[in-house]
Amino acid sequence: MVLIESNLKKILELNPPNDQARKAIQRLEPLAAEKRKREKMKEEAITKLKEM
Known part of the structure; x- marks a missing residue:
């Protein structure tokens, strides 16, 4: 998803x-924000399990 986002931003630079890239x-x-949030929660859960 990060790659897609960076590609779209590059399209807007060029x-x-x-408007299609801007809307995307x-x-x-x-x-992407939701995915980052879930990944952070997953990492925290794994860390807590390792501490047990």
């Missing part, structure tokens, strides 16, 4: 009026 980034940002 072609700022590209707006849809991806909340999904």
